[in-house]
Amino acid sequence: MLPSEEVETTGAHILVVDDNSLNRKKMRMAVETLGHAVETADNGATALEMLNAASFDAVLLDIIMPEIDGFDVLQALKDDEILRDIPVIVISALDDETESVVKAIELGAEDFLPKNFDPVLLRARLGASLAKKKFRDQEREYFSRIERLTEAAEVLEGGRFAPEDLGLDDLAAHDDPLGRLAGVFRGMAVEIYERELKLRRAVQTLQGSFLVLAVGLVWGLTPALSRMASGLGSNPLGLAVWVNAIAALFCLSIAIYRGKFPRLTGREFMFFFGWAILAGILQRMTTFIVTEHVEAAMLSLIVTLQGFMVFGFAAITKIERATPRRLIGLLVGLFGVSIVLLTRFNTGGGGGSGNAWLFFAMLLPLLFAFEALVLAGKRPEHVDTFASVGIMMALSAMMLAPLAYVTGDLMPLRLEFGRLEFLVILMGIVGAASLLLSFHLIATAGAVFYSQTAYAMTIAGVVWGMLLLNEELSVVAWVAFAVIAVGMYLVEPKSGDREVVIQRSFRDNG
Amino acid sequence: MRNFHDGTGEQPSARGSKLSTDIIDDNAIRRLLSVIGGDREDFLELMEEFEESTPLLVDKMKQAATEANIDSLRISAHSLKSNARDFGAVQLASLCEALELACKNQDVPAPVDKVAEIEQALEAAREALRGMTLPDV
Numbered sequence: 264m265l266p267s268e269e270v271e272t273t274g275a276h277i278l279v280v281d282d283n284s285l286n287r288k289k290m291r292m293a294v295e296t297l298g299h300a301v302e303t304a305d306n307g308a309t310a311l312e313m314l315n316a317a318s319f320d321a322v323l324l325d326i327i328m329p330e331i332d333g334f335d336v337l338q339a340l341k342d343d344e345i346l347r348d349i350p351v352i353v354i355s356a357l358d359d360e361t362e363s364v365v366k367a368i369e370l371g372a373e374d375f376l377p378k379n380f381d382p383v384l385l386r387a388r389l390g391a392s393l394a395k396k397k398f399r400d401q402e403r404e405y406f407s408r409i410e411r412l413t414e415a416a417e418v419l420e421g422g423r424f425a426p427e428d429l430g431l432d433d434l435a436a437h438d439d440p441l442g443r444l445a446g447v448f449r450g451m452a453v454e455i456y457e458r459e460l461k462l463r464r465a466v467q468t469l470q471g472s473f474l475v476l477a478v479g480l481v482w483g484l485t486p487a488l489s490r491m492a493s494g495l496g497s498n499p500l501g502l503a504v505w506v507n508a509i510a511a512l513f514c515l516s517i518a519i520y521r522g523k524f525p526r527l528t529g530r531e532f533m534f535f536f537g538w539a540i541l542a543g544i545l546q547r548m549t550t551f552i553v554t555e556h557v558e559a560a561m562l563s564l565i566v567t568l569q570g571f572m573v574f575g576f577a578a579i580t581k582i583e584r585a586t587p588r589r590l591i592g593l594l595v596g597l598f599g600v601s602i603v604l605l606t607r608f609n610t611g612g613g614g615g616s617g618n619a620w621l622f623f624a625m626l627l628p629l630l631f632a633f634e635a636l637v638l639a640g641k642r643p644e645h646v647d648t649f650a651s652v653g654i655m656m657a658l659s660a661m662m663l664a665p666l667a668y669v670t671g672d673l674m675p676l677r678l679e680f681g682r683l684e685f686l687v688i689l690m691g692i693v694g695a696a697s698l699l700l701s702f703h704l705i706a707t708a709g710a711v712f713y714s715q716t717a718y719a720m721t722i723a724g725v726v727w728g729m730l731l732l733n734e735e736l737s738v739v740a741w742v743a744f745a746v747i748a749v750g751m752y753l754v755e756p757k758s759g760d761r762e763v764v765i766q767r768s769f770r771d772n773g
Numbered sequence: 774m775r776n777f778h779d780g781t782g783e784q785p786s787a788r789g790s791k792l793s794t795d796i797i798d799d800n801a802i803r804r805l806l807s808v809i810g811g812d813r814e815d816f817l818e819l820m821e822e823f824e825e826s827t828p829l830l831v832d833k834m835k836q837a838a839t840e841a842n843i844d845s846l847r848i849s850a851h852s853l854k855s856n857a858r859d860f861g862a863v864q865l866a867s868l869c870e871a872l873e874l875a876c877k878n879q880d881v882p883a884p885v886d887k888v889a890e891i892e893q894a895l896e897a898a899r900e901a902l903r904g905m906t907l908p909d910v
Contacts, residue, residue: 283852285822289809289859292819296810327851356855378855379801382808 273298275320275393280310280336281354282328286378290323290354297386307331311339314346321392322351323376326363334363334370341371348399350392352376408434408441415448424456464755471708471756472748474700479719481697483727488690495683499551500667501674502687507543507660509691514653514699523647527654531643535654538637542698543659546630553627556620560604563721565621567600569628570714573635582640583709583757592753593711596718599746602739603721632714638702639710648706652698709757718747796901801861803908813907823860824899827853831892838884846884847876853891862898865891 277299279290284305291301302317304310308331314322322340326333333353340346350373355364364375373392376385415429426432429452434445492502518524527535553562570593578585642651667673705713725740809815830853837846854869868891875881 283855284826285819285856285859286852288819288822289805292809292812292815296808296812327848329845329848356851379804379858380808381804382810385808 275299276318277301277389278310278313278319278322279303280305280307280322280328280333281325282306283325286325286354293382293385294323294389296382297389299389307333307336310336314340314349319349320396321373321389322349323354323389324351324372325354326367334366337367337370337372347371348396348403350374350396352388352392354378405441408437408445412441412445412448415445419452424452424459426453426456467708467756468752471704471712472751474704474708475712475715475719475751476722478697478700478704478713478716479721479723480726481693481700481723482716482720483723484693485690485697486724487727488686488693492683492686492690495686497674497683497687498672499547500663500670500672502690503543503547504660504663504667504673505687506690506694507656507663509688510695510698511653511657511660513692513695514649514656518647518650518653521647521649523650525643525646525650527643527646531646534641534643535651536658538634538655539658539662541630541634541637542655544662546627546634547663549627549630553620553624557624561621562624562627563717563724564600564604565624566628566631566720567597567717568625569632569635569717570596570711572628572632573710573714576632576636577711582636583711585711589711589754592750592755593715594750595753596715596747596750599743599750600718600721602743602746603725605739628717631717632710635705635710635713638705639713642702642706644706648699648702652695652702656695656698707756712751712754712756715747715751715754718750722747796862796864796897797905798861798863799908801858802905805859805861806907816907820860820902823856823902827856827895827899830856831888831895834888834891835885838888841884843876843879843881843884846881846888847873850876850891853895857895857898860898860902862894862902865894865898868894 277294279287279294279301281287281290281303282305287303287305291303294301299320302313302319304313307328310322310324311331313319322336324333324336337351337353340349340351351367351371353364353367353372353375354377355367355375356378367375373395374388376388411430411434415431415434418428423429426449429449431445431449431452435442435449437445489499489502493499515524525531557565574585574590574593577583646654664673701713701716704716722744805819806813806816809819830849833849834846834853837843837849850869850873854866854873857863857866857869868887872881872884872887872891875887881887
């Protein structure tokens with residue numbers, strides 16, 4: 264588009280600079296008659312101040328003024344990167360100032376106007392100057408949009424497809440070819456981004472679900488192993504000391520082997536100390552007490568409440584997304600677990616638990632939920648996973664050992680390798696593995712998704728029964744598993760904090 | 774206070790009638806009126822400004838002539854010339870132009886006399902303007 268008379272040039276903001284008050288008044292009236300807004304300055308210095316303070320579309324400038332004359336103003340304008348594009352029309356008596364006009368044009372004045380101008384001439388020259396400026400402004404704005412579009416292409420080339428990284432929203436809002444190009448560009452990028460995001464989320468969900476199952480399966484082994492150890496004459500407290508110590512040894516050895524043994528600050532040490540009290544003492548003691556008073560199936564059901572506790576806390580503190588979809592997912596999972604447990608209740612029969620013990624049993628999911636949340640939000644992220652679990656286990660063993668010693672429960676292990684020793688080592692490794700998996704799961708999928716391990720443990724109980732005791736799996740159990748899997752799909756792991764970078768080659772097609 | 778007639782008063786009143794004197798070029802008045810969009814109120818405001826500001830310019834010229842400040846004399850003469858042309862004060866404009874040119878050439882014999890001559894011409898122009906009737910544009 265070229266500047267033409269069709270360009271709308273009314274409503275501009277014009278500065279009139281003249282030391283002669285009568286001239287200023289005349290110019291103001293003349294320019295206002297053309298439909299523009301006018302401000303006046305009676306000297307060069309004031310004019311420059313006004314030009315720096317507000318935006319003007321054109322300047323009508325008298326040349327002959329005392330002190331800072333029109334040439335000085337013109338020079339200052341042209342030296343200024345922001346002001347240089349404001350068109351200046353010099354006003355000259357012309358008869359004896361031809362040289363001045365020539366000089367002004369050479370300095371960058373857009374045009375000139377004789378002092379006793381005809382209104383048609385004023386309209387034509389001011390209109391042409393404003394049209395050129397408008398064209399230049401449009402051109403500059405257009406180029407800046409092209410530049411931003413190019414920058415967006417570079418961002419895309421770097422693999423970042425997120426709409427907020429591209430920053431094309433306002434460009435796409437323009438109703439012109441470039442705006443439409445930006446719109447198409449953004450639309451395609453968003454499409455790829457969302458597809459990629461969906462894919463990643465699906466992979467994350469799948470990975471997370473496998474981890475949840477793995478944690479459940481490993482945890483699910485513990486009660487069976489404990490029963491076997493108990494049959495070999497062990498006691499719970501002494502067993503806990505040895506199992507924790509072996510788990511600590513196992514994890515710390517790996518951490519040291521990998522060169523990842525950390526130096527802890529006092530604050531970090533306190534974190535691990537707190538975690539050891541929570542997981543090593545409070546959870547273990549509560550489990551011991553509760554398992555004696557509440558039947559296993561009921562306890563499994565109660566433990567699943569941890570998911571809802573974590574979800575509730577996440578909804579309040581906003582540490583994770585707490586969407587209806589995730590809540591429905593948790594409820595679907597609970598329904599699946601209930602189906603499994605239904606069969607157990609029937610077979611278990613009798614011996615109803617007292618209400619007070621059921622209420623006390625609620626402490627267990629609360630402790631699990633609290634642990635998941637603390638690990639999700641407060642864990643020292645730079646400390647290696649093996650080292651973290653190892654330190655916690657070591658501290659918990661050290662805290663339990665004196666208690667076991669005092670109560671006489673600290674059973675001495677024999678140097679010769681018997682079944683009990685083998686079982687203790689196995690339980691140590693199983694305990695370490697389940698904690699390592701849990702730790703990793705919380706870090707990558709979040710506390711809400713992790714809390715579904717309670718469902719997995721129920722499944723694991725059934726699966727181990729099937730594998731070890733040749734129990735037949737009923738159709739109902741299979742349905743229950745499917746329902747739990749649907750629940751996991753709905754809960755989804757927390758969305759990755761990491762920036763999604765999509766590697767694609769945009770060059771060298773050949 | 775306004776001393777001019779805008780075509781609605783008792784004195785020279787008929788709109789479009791000739792100006793009261795040959796000192797003023799009525800074409801210039803028409804052009805000025807046309808430049809400001811034909812608004813008679815605005816025109817009267819400009820005439821008032823002329824009435825008030827031009828004697829001040831003459832005072833400046835007097836002072837510059839007395840002090841032999843040629844540059845100041847030139848700028849004031851330039852300014853008054855421009856105002857005189859706007860209002861069609863032909864003789865006044867011509868005297869100012871001559872003085873401005875003389876100042877440019879650094880050749881101003883008897884500047885005080887020249888300014889006195891300009892003052893007289895200004896007085897005549899103001900007198901003529903006071904008695905004029907505004908033309909139609």
